[in-house]
Amino acid sequence: MKLNITLPKFLRIGTLPLILILFMAIAFVVAMMRYAFGIGAISDLSYSYPWGFWISFDLFTGVVISSGGFLMAGTVYILRIKEFEPLLRPSILTAFLGYIMVAVALLVDLGQPLRIWYMMIHWNHTSVLLEIGICVMSYLTVLAIEFTPVVLERFPKLHKVAHLIHKFIMPFVILGVVLSTLHQSSLGSLLLIQPQKLHPLWWTPILPILFFSSAVTVGMAMIIFESTLSSRYFQRGLETHLLAKLAKGLPVALGFYLVLKFGELAVAGDLGYLFTSGVMSALFWAEILIGAVIPLIWFSIEKNRANPNRLFAGAVILLLGMILNRFNVSWFAVKHPDPLFYMPTFMGNVKYFPTLPEVAVSIGIFSAGIMAFGLIAKYFPVFEAEHETEETHAPVRRLHPAPTAADD
């Protein structure tokens, strides 16, 4: 019955969902055009640039920002640090939706979208992409299992089923962490096959380890980012003390990442490229400074960790830098074969710049993700705080004044 009371309220919120729906509609139309006339009709992808914005944004960025799910599942279930429990469900939901978005985006990007399940039956064991495909599909299942109790708790009659799932959750949590470790790192391994295409500042045999360690930092930053935003949007309490505790781990993880990255460059003798490669050097430094060095310093200062606004700012900086890293590795630093290698008619497109429809697809899918997060968080007990107030009827602890007027 709650549905009847909340639905008009949801309609009244207005602008944000409307904009999201508009983006989704545009993406849908573009996707239909792609299915009718081919990928070339809506994108700038070519023989020289088979992968572009979709892979960099939807796959590489989409997967890495979903890493909060396995981090929180590991912390709460395996290490049993129960105080982080309020962050668990939103992180799992973010991860679940994130991976669904990746899958949906691949359905647009693949030449044969209806055959995406072929990865389950045709195995080429030397392919890194197969590992990623299998891991993402399995992990989606694991996330669904991990999230089911939240859905079931919504219905009092199904509480028993939720309990049952909860009882047997441990094997799935461990499987989820293993699968995440595998595919977060394998996304780096994906580039191992192009040593002569990827710039030496980025190509290294330890790409998988770099990818995993940076995914850990992104996961933590993403939890800070997403809990802050949802606390504002849903006008609920923010677990600043928990986020501060989480942020304490960031300088350690970032330090580890930096040592690995520069250590590898030194060992491989590629340090010279740091200043001699023009745009590439600039991109490298931008990614290192924004994604690792500045956040490392920022989160080392206790004052920054105690203040929710500063926590949020630090997380945003880190996310921007690390997303730039994923774009660098999968797009900006990849040099494709010499143009003259292509037949004259193929040569039309030796430069790549994403087209508007291409970006519109990604924005639409992303909007659908935000929308789904909002709806699920509204109707299901995702946030522990809300869950508690429902039972105890205690007022929600608020750090920020309710921004109702600004929202409308």
Added chain:
Amino acid sequence: MTDIKHHAYLFDATRCIDCRACMVACSVENNIEMDKTRIWVAGLGVTGEYPNLQRSTMVYHCMHCEHPDCMSACPVGAYTKAPDGPVSYNPDVCIGCRYCMNACPFGVPHFDYDKGIIDGAFIDKCTFCPQRIYNGQEPACVQTCPTDALEYGDRDELIKRAHERIAAHPDRYINHVYGEHENGGTSYLIISHVPFKDLGLPELPETPINEVSEKVMEMTIPFALSWGAVLTAVTVGVAAYEKKNGKGKAEQTK
């Protein structure tokens, strides 16, 4: 025709006259549009200074590597390498991910960007004309070539022939057979009078490129199992520790 143990091509850049008959032959033989032909010719223009002017042309198609990166990369195993040379592609299992295009150091596989979901968008590349070579004929491009710039035969024999030709005209050729060792060897061999870099050919190591990623892939299953075992041990350990020391103590481990 004599039995060929390992099918291969030899391209002599000094002989190519840029007539592009091979492109027409390929397109006719395989019934594909001219702008999607599996062989393509790049005229590199006139280079050098008068009176030492040079003109060079390069003919590209699939290199039929001995350790194909496309085959290593393809998640569904759409590529196969025949023991006697040809690398072939099977459209029936292809999912259109285009990872092979990224993996190929030569940029060979190309994709139907203009095909929607009903026609189906596939990868296309040189097949080595199996319908011809297994029936005692030369591949279409080779048979059409008027100047014998493209030759076909057994790989070892062609390598020998290439080296003999270089030895006979050391002033004319660069002393190197491209493809003999590049990327672990290819079945398309090239000799030239201009540096191979000018022909648009990448400088590749003698070890196959896919060695690194295949090694990493081999480690996947052992790593997954041991990581799973470690996590299980930690789970059991933390739970036991918590039971022993009462609730809440375990939190301090962080």
